Amino acid sequence: MRCIRLAALLAIAALPAAAQTLTIGLATPPTALDPHYHAHAQSSATAAHVFETLHAPNAAMQLEPELATAAETTDGITWTVRLREGVRWHDGTPFTADDVAFSLHRAGNVPNSPGSFGTYTREVRQVEIIGPHELRITTAAPAPLLMANLSNIFIVSRRHGEGASTDDYNSGRAMVGTGPYRFARWSAGTEAHYTRNDTYWRGREPWERVAFRVIPNNSARTAALLAGDVDVIADIPSADVARVRGDRRLQVFTIASNRLVFLGFDRTDEALATGHIRANDGAPALTRNPLGDVRVRRALSLAIDRRALVDRINEGQAIATGQFLPEGFFGHFADIPVERTDPDAARRLLAEAGYPNGFRLTITTSNDRIVNSARMIQAVAQMWTRIGVATAVETMPHAVFTPRRNRYELPVFLSSWGNQTGEALYTLVPQLGTRGQGGLGNANRIRYSNPALDRLLVAAGAEVAAPRRLALIREATDLALAEAVMLPLLLQVNNWGARQGITMTPRIDQYTLAMSIRPAD
The missing domain is CATH 3.10.105.10 (Dipeptide-binding Protein; Domain 3)
Incomplete structure (x- = not known):
């Protein structure tokens, strides 16, 4: 019987990363799941698992195409934006230019926002839909930084977002995105859970499930990593960096931040x-x-x-x-x-x-x-x-x-x-x-x-x-x-702690993303 149990344990340990849950300990919770409610770093990092933007910064803060494939202007006032074809929302409906137009309008008009995204859409005067995957954005004056500003606006589904309140996103009713993970459940201030989007346009992520645990106490967060209760922690207390780095079971990922x-x-x-x-x-x-x-x-x-x-x-x-x-x-x-x-x-x-x-x-x-x-x-x-x-x-x-x-x-x-x-x-x-x-x-x-x-x-x-x-x-x-x-x-300086067996690309923007974490080769 003991040999059978040992064999079972070894089989579980050998399961591919795709069948595993990645558990991450955070210092700070998002203020809401509504991706347009609060221009707040942890809220945006959380939203990025479900929703996407036209362009997105990579780990080095360089913008790369995401839902947009091209954005062109000759005068800084009129922009032609071509969108990625073949992308589908989590409910299976196609992503179109109409969703982008809706999102750019909604982002700056969410009631009771403690930090409005309107600062990033303030230059937009008009959005015209040219075709299913093309739109024209006009600004009141030359806006050379328009695409950089709009990279902060998550694109939501008009079908699920029209008439939806922040509470509808927080409850999960409107949490339908195009991103690599699907919303599973959220407990405000405590935890958030996601499951993999197996039809994601970039391809499947390695983690079948992702769990975020909010552990605001610095000592408790480090203790959770040391005990193996979490795979990764964000914001290692500076006093604990040497301790984590010196533990052979663990590793530290570091980058100077923005x-x-x-x-x-x-x-x-x-x-x-x-x-x-x-x-x-x-x-x-x-x-x-x-x-x-x-x-x-x-x-x-x-x-x-x-x-x-x-x-x-x-x-x-x-x-x-x-x-x-x-x-x-x-x-x-x-x-x-x-x-x-x-x-x-x-x-x-x-x-x-x-x-x-x-x-x-x-x-x-x-x-x-x-x-x-x-x-x-x-x-x-x-x-x-x-x-x-x-x-x-x-x-x-x-x-x-x-x-x-x-x-x-x-x-x-x-x-x-x-x-x-x-x-x-x-x-x-x-x-x-x-x-x-x-x-x-x-x-x-x-x-x-x-x-x-x-x-x-x-x-x-x-x-x-x-x-x-x-x-x-x-x-x-x-x-x-x-x-x-x-x-x-x-x-x-951003410091993450992680168990051995995984690798991570640390981000200048301090975002802790499951998409930045991979099983080690």
Whole structure:
């Protein structure tokens, strides 16, 4: 009997990868399954298993054709897009240009979206269906980055999406895509399950089933990998990288990321109502927000030792930066240095601004999204306290942090932003454009508005000549950095842990995709 059982176990172990379930541990859940609800990295990474885009970035952030086979323009205004033929939705119906037209309209018009995709469709004036697999997109002005922007829009089925709410996607009723996996089930904030699409146009994926488990606690996520409960984990805590790398059963996949970790400052007087910006004990109540003075914001920047955040808090698993993009992206400038650390200069600026004795702040962040976020804001709080700005710390789950930040309840926060197109406008337009101004500012959570910056962003977005566009981006970058309302701190290094027996292509965009994971040869 023992020999029979052993033979059975060996037979199971020898099953091909196609019969296996891939289990992945994530730090952060998607906010919804509706692919147009929230422009949010984990939500988009989750959606990519079921839905596809016209063009999609590969692991190195280079756009490649997906549902589109060609996109051509002679003037940057009128685009002819030819679509892939022979693609079918999971229900067997054919994919057509009508689905694309429907998706481009729906993406920016989802009710109650906490981060609208409208920022990526704002240039579109008209979509005309030329044939079953061809359409014409017209923009109001030259839009050389149109295809890069539309690469963020997942294409959904009109048949299943017309009249469908976000709840219909979350329940699975509308979860019919063209992608490599089919929706199976989802438990919000806990887990998501998918089964292989055996009729996928690219061919079958190796994994028959994919299970995502949300494990926000860093130690628990590492423990799950060590115990063999999961095959892969995202966001290895930096303190555990060496431990995982030293375990012969495991391996680490690493790549420098496009994710900027930054501090956001709400400089408006309305921010005082949150109670997070206060006078020192015994001093008269504040009637003006100290953060409204650029000298105060510059002082807070000068107080931060960014290299210490990299070396001491992140164990070297990050890159200090003084700008918004990593090296190699369009809009990274080699002559922009990392901000120096100068506490004495910071104290002088505070005194010049009328705060020689400082004031009080509360800084907030999510504790399950950014690697070492809680430790980082503790360190920043200590640095600010040393220059006289007594700083308290508040952390919360990302699912709580996001809506509170979006309601402007958190005027000083640590957050992050992944640049999905490789061009600076993807960061500057949504983060610092005036919210509601022609599709600008859809991710602006600090109530920042600067007409001069808006004009530069609009002009850069319409500039076809790359050298001139880069010059406009440089002007916009310099202005944004001088304003110091969005302080760049560091760029994350992405680390995944995995068991032996599989291989993985790490992605700059931090997406954890089953499609990037393969059985080892």
